[in-house]
Amino acid sequence: MTDQAVQTKLKPVGYRVLVKRLEAEETMKGGIILPDTAKKKQETAKVCAIGTGKTDKKGNTVPFPVEIGDKILMEKYSGQEVTVEGEEYIILKADEIIAIVE
Secondary structure, rough: OOOOHHHHOOOOOOOOOEEEEOOOOOEOOOOOOOOHHHHOOOOEEEOOOOOHHHEEEEEEOOOOOOOOEEEEEEEOOOEEEEEEEEEEEEEEEEHHHHEEEO
C-alpha cells in the first residue's frame, strides 16, 4: 500500500503523526543473518501523514516539526501501533519525535 493510500484511509487528528517503522538490517557487518526474533524494534520511521494540528493560547497555529516523507527518530515505546490492510503503522504525538534524520 502506498503512503497516499494510507492517508486516505487513516488520517491522524490533532498534533499527531502517522509513521511507518523502517526495517532493521537483516545482515550484520560480519555477514551474520539475524532472524526476526533477534531483531530489536527500530526507533527510526518514515512520516506517512500528519494530523490536523493544534493552536497555542493566542489562537495561532503551531507548525508541525516534520513533513510527510521525513525520516525520524522516535522514542522506543512511543505511540499506538495500528494495522491498515496488513501494514503496521504507529500514530504518535509530534512531541514524541526526538529528531529528524538527514
